Amino acid sequence: MPIIVKSPREIELMRQAGKITAQARTIARQAIRDGVTTGEIDKEVYDFITKSGATPSFLNYGGFPGSACISVNEELIHGIPGDRVVRKGDIVSVDVGAKIHGYHGDCAGTYPCGEVSAEAKRLMEVTRQSFFEGIKYAKAGNRLGDIGAAIQEYVEKQGYSIVREYVGHGVGADLHESPEVPNYGRAGHGPRLVKGMTIAVEPMVNAGSAAIRVLDNEWTVVTVDGKLAAHYENTICITDGEPEILTMADDI
Numbered sequence: 001m002p003i004i005v006k007s008p009r010e011i012e013l014m015r016q017a018g019k020i021t022a023q024a025r026t027i028a029r030q031a032i033r034d035g036v037t038t039g040e041i042d043k044e045v046y047d048f049i050t051k052s053g054a055t056p057s058f059l060n061y062g063g064f065p066g067s068a069c070i071s072v073n074e075e076l077i078h079g080i081p082g083d084r085v086v087r088k089g090d091i092v093s094v095d096v097g098a099k100i101h102g103y104h105g106d107c108a109g110t111y112p113c114g115e116v117s118a119e120a121k122r123l124m125e126v127t128r129q130s131f132f133e134g135i136k137y138a139k140a141g142n143r144l145g146d147i148g149a150a151i152q153e154y155v156e157k158q159g160y161s162i163v164r165e166y167v168g169h170g171v172g173a174d175l176h177e178s179p180e181v182p183n184y185g186r187a188g189h190g191p192r193l194v195k196g197m198t199i200a201v202e203p204m205v206n207a208g209s210a211a212i213r214v215l216d217n218e219w220t221v222v223t224v225d226g227k228l229a230a231h232y233e234n235t236i237c238i239t240d241g242e243p244e245i246l247t248m249a250d251d252i
């Protein structure tokens, strides 16, 4: 599939989608508290996105039953919202998407419920920072592999593991477009970045080994060793200079 470079008009529409998506992530973060269920968090995300005039991108996507993927502790991604109760000390990954005027935004973050362990804090911070290390190279003229190589190098230097089975992706009129955006790779390799490309950069980081498996519900991805995992994502637009973060909010 070809990489779709967006026009200024399309990028403006993606800003609108991105803004709603980022606000939905904030709503989800603020809903995290001791005793809340992941289903209750998902309901707040659904209500916010629909009240904004947008559509939750994930709801019914491939049959997914929620508006947000909510993944707790050893769950890396694709947690199905439901009866699971969040407790103080847990870390909660929320991944949200919203579509408006024909374009999607996609972003995620991992947040604490109350006080969490120093190790959990460090994992969340390293995962978030690895996104920013990667997008230092997200600039027209560079190669896609420059981003993944920077993320991988930073994460592994901190003693954590990059998951390889799942990757970032182009975003636009479709939630998942070309190219794939791995969180690993070789600098100087891969497609050349062009102004107007819109991609989701989303490091997925395990505290222990990189091995993951999918639960019997056929969605939820967990670490094989049961150790913590974290996820952080924004949709960005490639420019001649610094990338524009389309899923921008005060608290990203």
Ligand code: MG
Pocket (backbone or CB within 6 Å): 106, 107, 168, 169, 200, 202, 233
């Ligand atoms: Mg994504």
